[in-house]
Amino acid sequence: MKSLSFVLALSLAVLSGCGSSDAEPVADETGDARDARFADGKADAFGITEGSATAAAIIEVANTATLATLDDAVALGGVGLDRRAAEGIVAQRPFSTLADLDAVPYVGPVALELLYSYALAAGMVNTTVSCSYDNGWLYDSSTQMNDTVLETLEVDRTSPLTVLQKSQLRLAVVHLGFLQADDGVDAVWDASDEGTFEFRFMAQADWIRFYAGDTETGVVFEAGTTNIVAEVSDGDILGCGTGAQVPTEITCSYTHSWEFGMSSDMLNNAASTTVLTPTSELTSLQQDQLRTTATFLEFIGQGDDFSAVWNASDDRSFDLIAVDGQEDYDWVRFYAGDTETGVVFKTQSTTIVAQVSDGDVLFCQ
Numbered sequence: 001m002k003s004l005s006f007v008l009a010l011s012l013a014v015l016s017g018c019g020s021s022d023a024e025p026v027a028d029e030t031g032d033a034r035d036a037r038f039a040d041g042k043a044d045a046f047g048i049t050e051g052s053a054t055a056a057a058i059i060e061v062a063n064t065a066t067l068a069t070l071d072d073a074v075a076l077g078g079v080g081l082d083r084r085a086a087e088g089i090v091a092q093r094p095f096s097t098l099a100d101l102d103a104v105p106y107v108g109p110v111a112l113e114l115l116y117s118y119a120l121a122a123g124m125v126n127t128t129v130s131c132s133y134d135n136g137w138l139y140d141s142s143t144q145m146n147d148t149v150l151e152t153l154e155v156d157r158t159s160p161l162t163v164l165q166k167s168q169l170r171l172a173v174v175h176l177g178f179l180q181a182d183d184g185v186d187a188v189w190d191a192s193d194e195g196t197f198e199f200r201f202m203a204q205a206d207w208i209r210f211y212a213g214d215t216e217t218g219v220v221f222e223a224g225t226t227n228i229v230a231e232v233s234d235g236d237i238l239g240c241g242t243g244a245q246v247p248t249e250i251t252c253s254y255t256h257s258w259e260f261g262m263s264s265d266m267l268n269n270a271a272s273t274t275v276l277t278p279t280s281e282l283t284s285l286q287q288d289q290l291r292t293t294a295t296f297l298e299f300i301g302q303g304d305d306f307s308a309v310w311n312a313s314d315d316r317s318f319d320l321i322a323v324d325g326q327e328d329y330d331w332v333r334f335y336a337g338d339t340e341t342g343v344v345f346k347t348q349s350t351t352i353v354a355q356v357s358d359g360d361v362l363f364c365q
Helices: 053-064 069-070 083-092 097-104 109-121 142-146 163-175 185-191 263-268 284-296 304-310
Strands: 151-156 198-199 206-212 215-224 228-233 236-240 270-276 316-323 329-335 339-346 352-357 360-364
Touching: 053 097, 053 109, 069 083, 069 198, 109 163, 142 215, 142 236, 163 185, 163 198, 163 206, 163 215, 163 228, 206 228, 263 270, 263 316, 263 329, 263 339, 263 360, 284 304, 284 316, 284 329, 284 339, 284 352, 329 352
Parallel strands: none
Antiparallel strands: 151 198, 198 206, 206 215, 215 228, 228 236, 270 316, 316 329, 329 339, 339 352, 352 360
16 A cells, blocks of 8 residues: 655744743644645645655654653743643544544644654654665765756745755754754754755755755655655765665575466556666655665675666666555566576565576565
8 A cells, every 4th residue: 555645835933032932833734624726725744655654753753752741841841742642642543544633623733733843852853864875865975966966945944945945954953962952943054064955856855955065965864754764965975774775684595485477477467567777766765665676686785875776787777567466566587698587575575485497487485
């Protein structure tokens, strides 16, 4: 099932000094309100994907914080919600999705941002993604990445930001060590030499670029999310995350039967095919699936640059085939030495379930 993602198009309200039970409400965010700026009405989870670690942290705060904590002002260590939003959350919890939480009366973009900020300050959001030159990414340098930029937006402390943009900015400077997760909002701008940042939007990524000590630096997020996929350091690109490390305990053999015995059987159940080449705009998942495939089949080493992946295929292309079966699968198929080969993953993951070798399918476990 595809992940549900809400994208906020609403400017961020000022957070400081709001949310105590004695204060004026931060915003009139009635759950029944239909905002004309959103095609489907109220939709304000600011780009956080359902099921992600960040979404889980927000939901955990909503499900576990006391009414006093939800209602108390930020300055007093609370979340800072409008009293009506806090009472609605307590009355309707537990929540399992952001959509459920978003449906509570008076819970809108401001409330969700406050919940997110509390989760960030409490250490419930991962800001320590591992990035290194050993983890390849789509581009090797900021110069290469700049050639794919579709739009650039320069912002400073006076700019009206969406909640997603503010969250990305704050995560970027926390990740790079310029401030702590519980530092105030205004501290973000001090990370940049000139107090300005550039949002550079690409087809598959959002790049936050700035200069610190006259050195180009920044963080790259998966487009429309707070998932960090790369880091920029003086023009170089460091891949973030696992670098598509292949579990060494996986073994594949003919001795265990699977629902598909031949690659032709999978082709007969193909729902769609996408051809991937060195010029394709790849998602982070597609990059990881390609790297995992080439590494698992021993065409490249764990620390090799991503560009080496393409050399595994005779024509430097891969077919990404969505296969309908007892479960849904993603099959990375290509030819090496005129022999059909590839790896089958559980859909939308890098979990290997089968290997293809010259038309035969080997079950993996």
